[in-house]
Amino acid sequence: MEIKNPFFKKYWLPSILFAVALILPLVITQFWIHVFTEILILGLFAIAFNLIFGYMGQLSFGQAAYYGIGAYTTGLLMVKANWPFLATIPISMITAGLGALILGCFCVRLRGIYFAILTMAFGQLVYFIIFQWYSFTGGDNGLQGINPPPWLFGATSYYYFTLIIVTIASIIIYAITESPFGYTMRAIRDNTERTEFIGINVYRYMLINFVISGIFCGLAGALWGPFNRSVAPDLCSWQHSGHPVFMAVMGGPHHFLGPMIGSVIFTFLNAFVTGFTEYWPLVSGVIIIIVVMFMPGGVFGVIKQKGYFSKKQAVNNTTNGVGH
Amino acid sequence: MNNNIILKTENLSKSFFKYQVLTDVNYELKRGMIAAIIGPNGAGKTTFFNLITGYHTVSGGRVFFRGKEITNWQRHKIARIGITRAFQVSNVYPRLTAYENIRQSVLAQQKRTLNFLTPAERLAKKETLELLEITGLAPLKDTKAGILSQGDKKKLELALALASKPDLLLLDEPTAGMSSEETHETMELVKRLNKEIGLTILFTEHDISVIFGYAEKLSVLHQGVLVAEGTPEEVRQNKEAQACYLGEEI
DSSP: OOOOOHHHHHHHHHHHHHHHHHHHHHSHHHHHHHHHHHHHHHHHHHHHHIIIIIOOOOOOOTTTTHHHHHHHHHHHHHHHHHHOOOOOOOHHHHHHHHHHHHHHHHHOOOOOOHHHHHHHHHHHHHHHHHOOOHHOOGGOEEEEEEOGGGGGHHHHHHHHHHHHHHHHHHHHHHHHHHHHHHHHHHHHHHHHHHHTTOOOOHHHHHHHHHHHHHHHHHHHHHHHHHHHHHEEGGGSSSSHHHHHHHHHHHHTSTTTTTHHHHHHHHHHHHHTTTTTOOOOOHHHHHHHHHHHHHHTTTHHHHHHTSSSSHHHHHHHHTTTOOOO | OTTEEEEEEEEEEEETTTTEEEEEEEEEEEEEEEEEEEETTTHHHHHHHHHHHTTTOSSEEHHHHETTOOOOHHHHHHHHHHHHEEEESOOTTTSSBHHHHHHHHOOOOOOOOOOOSSOOGGGGGGHHHHHHHHHOGGGGGSSSGGSOHHHHHHHHHHHHHHHHEEEEHEEEEETTTTTHHHHHHHHHHHHHHHHHHEEEEEESOOOOHHHHHOOOOOOOOTTTTTEEOOOHHHHHHHHHHHHHHHTTTO
């Protein structure tokens, strides 16, 4: 069957995913609604992280810092200042963006492994500040009682709210990746040096991208607190920074929706496997080994290489199994 | 300073640790010329380009572009002021298509890379297609640059440099890896650009026929020192230049 509608032809996959996401709460239990809310929040986190990894070609191992800053901003404003949830969301994005601006100034001077280590070091710095600052952040007790407003109290309503926010945020991020700025990121990823010689201030562009990523990590964090009714310093830890890495690698960092698919796999398995065994990290470890060894480029990499999307792309992708 | 001089270096030197690779090069290039720098491998030709374009920091001496000192400027600033280069080993964006490669450079030139919300595919179409056309890459526009042939990559390299609309174009062995036919086509294109839009071109090359066929001015570098300079005919007669190309008839 030939698809006529040009919009649907181009965006059939996200359209289908969105439709599925819309009807999902009608057919699943409350436990799984919680799981899918988590999938969406972590999926946004991973998509924001992938601006740095998949598009800019640098591995950040400290994005949880900005996620955590977002979560704590919302938590603190709601618990200590009684702000309404909706009003805290833009503030969380701003504080996370500011955090990314300050720490990013140093990180984007470096490349490769040094970039990864410095982002991780700064991530841990944020973690320890939150962990130690009892009077303000509650230290390792975290913050409790971050209750969403009554109209968002139910699992289903919070799920739909999250779905709307994550969808809007994803559309904005997607537009950015398709803009001249987005292509400049791909250019920096492919050949940083060359990009300087066509007259682009690479440092400045990388910093802007780092901040954009931080802002959306902060948004994901802001959604987390009221969902979980609490926040804890673990949200900023380097283990938590590893989750979007895992998701992007598994789903495919070279496709916009790859990290979201990775989040589906990761979170779903997490919820599913922990029902049987406490050795979930072992299972996730095995999965990551299989992905890295046998399907570089993740789920989307395999699909693209086999040419399920289009013949021409398959030829183009034979070189390295990736798109963008 | 003479307004006609687009590029000038004063005692330009470069050393890597204790190795002196370029020594006191005084060079002048007139606007609108096609000039070549020749010399055996390791003579310092690429280093000379690297110093002008900010790829390496200068150890000694100064670089002037249109009378303005640009010594040790940042790379993107040098590109913005009007000097672009094409690299010896093609240096393109392997995972972008030929079209996207060129569009990227066009967008940078148009200062539109800080546009966040307009889809890039709607922008700079005309300019990009035009560059694809004149470099003969139009049939390959949707091919990823990483799987282009060596010769096509060099053409793309040239297109990227041209997209920046430079005043001075530095070409580092522009025809390396090309067939003789492609070499001819490329150099004819360079010559046409020179004649039609007055683009000043400085290139390095090993191919003697290219050097003598296209350059109006030749400079010979040998072990980092500028040993001879002049019209192709003058250099051909020059004893020192001959000595550098020992055994090779020039």
